[in-house]
Amino acid sequence: MAAELGPRAMFVAGGTDLFPKLKRRQFEVDSLIGLDFLPRAIRNGSDECVIDAGVTLAHASHDPHLNERFSGYAEAAGHVSSPPLRNAGTIGGNLCVDTRCNYYDMTYEWRKAAGFCLKKDGDICLVAPSSPRCWAVSSSDTAPMAIALGGVVTLVGASGERELPVTALYRDDGDRYMAKQPDEVVTGLRLRRSPNTRSAYVKLRRRGSIDFPIAGAAVAVELDGDRVESCRIVLSAVASYPLEAKAAEEFLKGRRLQEDVIREAAEIASRPAKPLDNADLSHFWRKRMVRVVVEQALARASDQQPGLDG
Amino acid sequence: MYANAVFTLSNKDVNQLHREALRDVERVVLTLDVNGEARQLLVPSHKTLLEVLREDMQLTGTKHGCELGECGTCTVLIDGKPQLSCLLLPIQLQGRAITTIEGMANGSDLHPLQVAFAELGAAQCGYCTPGILLAARSLLEENPRPARDEIREALAGNLCRCTGYTKILQAVELAADRLR
Ligand SMILES: Cc1cc2nc3c(=O)[nH]c(=O)nc-3n(C[C@H](O)[C@H](O)[C@H](O)COP(=O)(O)OP(=O)(O)OC[C@H]3O[C@@H](n4cnc5c(N)ncnc54)[C@H](O)[C@@H]3O)c2cc1C
Ligand code: SF4
Ligand code: FES
Ligand code: FES
Numbered sequence: 001m002a003a004e005l006g007p008r009a010m011f012v013a014g015g016t017d018l019f020p021k022l023k024r025r026q027f028e029v030d031s032l033i034g035l036d037f038l039p040r041a042i043r044n045g046s047d048e049c050v051i052d053a054g055v056t057l058a059h060a061s062h063d064p065h066l067n068e069r070f071s072g073y074a075e076a077a078g079h080v081s082s083p084p085l086r087n088a089g090t091i092g093g094n095l096c097v098d099t100r101c102n103y104y105d106m107t108y109e110w111r112k113a114a115g116f117c118l119k120k121d122g123d124i125c126l127v128a129p130s131s132p133r134c135w136a137v138s139s140s141d142t143a144p145m146a147i148a149l150g151g152v153v154t155l156v157g158a159s160g161e162r163e164l165p166v167t168a169l170y171r172d173d174g175d176r177y178m179a180k181q182p183d184e185v186v187t188g189l190r191l192r193r194s195p196n197t198r199s200a201y202v203k204l205r206r207r208g209s210i211d212f213p214i215a216g217a218a219v220a221v222e223l224d225g226d227r228v229e230s231c232r233i234v235l236s237a238v239a240s241y242p243l244e245a246k247a248a249e250e251f252l253k254g255r256r257l258q259e260d261v262i263r264e265a266a267e268i269a270s271r272p273a274k275p276l277d278n279a280d281l282s283h284f285w286r287k288r289m290v291r292v293v294v295e296q297a298l299a300r301a302s303d304q305q306p307g308l309d310g
Numbered sequence: 311m312y313a314n315a316v317f318t319l320s321n322k323d324v325n326q327l328h329r330e331a332l333r334d335v336e337r338v339v340l341t342l343d344v345n346g347e348a349r350q351l352l353v354p355s356h357k358t359l360l361e362v363l364r365e366d367m368q369l370t371g372t373k374h375g376c377e378l379g380e381c382g383t384c385t386v387l388i389d390g391k392p393q394l395s396c397l398l399l400p401i402q403l404q405g406r407a408i409t410t411i412e413g414m415a416n417g418s419d420l421h422p423l424q425v426a427f428a429e430l431g432a433a434q435c436g437y438c439t440p441g442i443l444l445a446a447r448s449l450l451e452e453n454p455r456p457a458r459d460e461i462r463e464a465l466a467g468n469l470c471r472c473t474g475y476t477k478i479l480q481a482v483e484l485a486a487d488r489l490r
Contacts, residue, residue, distance in 0.1 A: 019358075019397045020378040034402055058391070082467030084385055084392040084445065209466035210380065 002183040003158035005031050011185060013038070013054065014088040016081065017097045025108040026098075026120055038092065038187060042066065047193055053092025053186045057142075058083070060091055070191050072199025072218060072301075076145040079203045082210040092186040095143050095153065095166070099136035099174045099240055100212060101278040103127060119175045127278040135276050136174030137237050143170070144218035144234035144242040145201050149191040157184035170241035177240060196223045200300035202293045203236070206280050213237040214280050215289050217269070217297040221257065228252045233265075233297075238273035238290060245269035245294070257302035266295035340400050344369070345413030353400060360384045360395040363410060371411035371440050382468035385441030386410050392445040392467070411440035414447065423447055423485040432481035434472035442468045446482045454490060458483070 002009055009031040012018050021027050038054030044065040051060060060066060061078030080086060080094060103126040104111070104119050116122030118134045125131050143166060151166040157180075164180070166189070171179045180186075193199075199220040205211035216236035222229045231252045233245040248269035255261045270290040275283040335354045342349050344367065353362050360377075363369045363386070375383035377396045384396040387409035414421045423443050426432070433439040442465055449456055449464040456464070461482050470478065 015397050015399070015402075016379055016394075023377060032399075036402055081379075082382070083464060084382060084394050084467040085379055085397075087388070087391045088393050088397065 002033055002185075005033070007182065009033055011035050011096075013090040013093040014056065014085075016085045016089040017093060021098060024106065026104065035090075035092070035185065038090075038185070044069075047195070049191045051091055051189045051191070053090060053095075053188055055091050057081075057086035057089045057091060057094060060142075061086065069193060070149060070199060072201045072220060073142065073145045073149060073191060076141045076201040076203075076216075076218060079201065079213075080141045081212075085210075091142060091189060094140050095146065095169065095186055095189065096178060097140045099134075099177045100139045101127065101134075101136040101174065102280075103278060104136055127276050134174035134240070135278060136177070136240060137275075137279050138170065138177065138239060138241050139212045139237050139279075140242070141201065141203060141213055141216060141236060144216060144236045145199065145220075146189055146191065147234045147242050147244065148218040148220040148232040149193060149197075149199060150220075150232075151192075152190045153186050154188045154190075155180055155184040156187050157181050161187075167242075167244070172239070172241055174240040193220075194222055196229070197221070198223065198301040198303075200297045202297040202300065204286075204289050204293050211280065214286050215273075215275070215293050217290070217293040218242075219294070219297040219301050221252075221298070221301045223257075226256050228255055228257060233269050233294060235269070235273055235290060235294070237279065238275050238286070243272060245272060247271070248294070257298065262295055262298045262302070265298060266291045269294040338401055340404055342400055342403060342408060343406065344408045345410060346407075351400075355399070355401055357400065358396055359386065359398040359400050359403065359408070362400050363395060369410050369412050373437055373440055375437070380469075381438075382445070383438050383441045385444050385468060387444050387448055390448055390451060392441075392448050394467075409444065411444060414443060421447065421485075422488045423450070423482065426481040426485040426488070427478075430477050430481045430484065432474065432477040434470075434474050438468055438470040438472075442470070442478060446485070450482070450486055450489060454486060456482070456486060 008029055010029050012032045013035045039052040040054040041052050042063050043050045057077045057080050061074050066074040103117050117126045125134055127135055146166045152163050155162050169179055201218045203213045203216040205213055213236050218234045221231040231249050233248050235243040248265045251268050252265050273290045275286040277283045337352055338355045340351050351366055353366055363372050373383040375381035379394050379397050384394055385392045386395045389407050423446050445465055445468055461479055
């Protein structure tokens with residue numbers, strides 16, 4: 001159906017991202033294809049968990065199994081937007097949530113007054129006018145955590161079904177940010193862990209009750225005794241896709257999660273993050289805070305102290 | 311729902327019908343379960359639940375705020391859980407139980423939350439109150455003895471611009487005591 005209707009049709013799950021954007025005319029569509037038919041179950045195995053794309057964020061954040069075994073993921077789902085929005089918003093919609101930018105997330109009239117930009121109706125980027133691309137920010141809370149937990153999504157489209165690691169779902173482009181085909185629906189997310197995996201998500205935002213992240217750190221650490229066997233650190237809201245801090249992951253391998261090591265790893269993790277002046281609060285401060293959220297997430301994963309937004 | 315297609319007149323208004331006919335707006339017949347009553351309606355398919363409640367059903371207790379999911383004043387209960395009516399399409403809600411503030415009292419008997427809010431002065435201008443009462447009712451049904459932080463969390467999506475949050479928290483606690 002989506003393939004037949006073409007670019008003037010969009011999928012809608014909970015509508016909590018799409019409907020405000022339709023009202024601001026950030027998208028103009030002829031048809032909406034409701035995804036209410038998607039299943040809404042969480043299937044738990046001991047080391048694996050499959051979450052249907054139609055599961056609401058509220059359901060995922062309260063699920064006892066997820067809280068016990070994939071606590072970082074349940075935490076990230078519980079930190080998206082606000083309680084009534086989480087009762088409608090889905091985990092599939094959160095993986096596909098649009099990238100954000102102060103110049104783009106305005107009503108049509110405001111955008112017209114400020115001058116349209118590349119992402120919608122215009123031909124330059126207002127944040128980086130000399131750049132040929134859009135730098136809108138990936139703002140999903142659960143996507144970085146899904147990547148840290150080795151997540152794989154199932155996609156179903158006109159040309160059949162396939163699986164894709166969550167890392168490969170995104171492109172480094174604020175405008176065309178999804179790497180999947182437009183007619184492909186995310187139907188489920190599979191997360192994996194070993195018995196020694198610990199995970200945590202720490203999010204920074206202006207109002208703890210509702211706002212999008214302005215920096216976030218998703219970490220999943222696999223311990224061998226008291227040493228890190230492997231680890232994944234993925235940052236939210238600092239690039240056009242969930243940014244993996246590979247150098248910090250390498251640095252942590254074989255080390256103990258103690259205070260000085262965590263501090264150094266967080267410093268290394270924050271280096272590749274280059275927030276631009278297109279989200280809430282100053283981008284200099286956001287850059288400085290990346291180190292802090294990574295430090296808190298690692299400390300949380302090693303069970304030492306609670307995080308910023310908890 | 312689009313900025314260029316907002317109809318604020320009542321659907322009985324001839325001008326509006328005329329304009330909608332000219333715009334070739336798609337209409338649908340829906341049956342909605344609102345406050346325990348099955349209601350059949352003919353509405354443009356793009357209208358939000360907030361617009362349908364207020365304009366087509368004259369249930370104006372549900373308030374119209376930011377329209378963008380940020381303020382919570384349009385909160386209704388869908389199958390007992392708070393959701394934002396400004397971001398819901400009625401076409402997706404057939405067969406679900408919709409509760410608005412008009413469905414909170416039992417005849418002329420106010421719900422204990424309403425009584426507590428009135429007694430403690432937990433409503434100032436009252437604009438956020440319908441949404442907050444419904445979110446609080448959903449909380450107390452699930453958790454009859456909420457701690458203050460749990461009340462705060464449950465009401466985190468409902469902003470009060472008069473900022474009388476302390477009274478609101480106290481009123482929810484008082485109602486919870488009386489309901490036990
Ligand atoms: C006030 C406010 C605050 C918010 N705060 C946050 C926040 O802090 N963090 C955050 O991450 N998000 C936030 N959001 C955005 C949104 O609520 C969430 O991202 C939510 O998870 C989106 O899910 P949904 O089901 O409502 O998606 P929808 O709005 O239905 O869809 C979002 C996008 O994904 C596509 N889509 C949806 N489901 C699928 C699928 N299964 N397959 C393919 N494409 C699909 C849609 O076509 C659309 O482009 C906020 C929104 C508001 C209004
Ligand atoms: S980053 Fe540039 S092109 Fe992208 S939405 Fe913002 S102003 Fe527009
Ligand atoms: S009017 Fe719906 S959240 Fe503000
Ligand atoms: S009482 Fe006025 S907005 Fe809450």
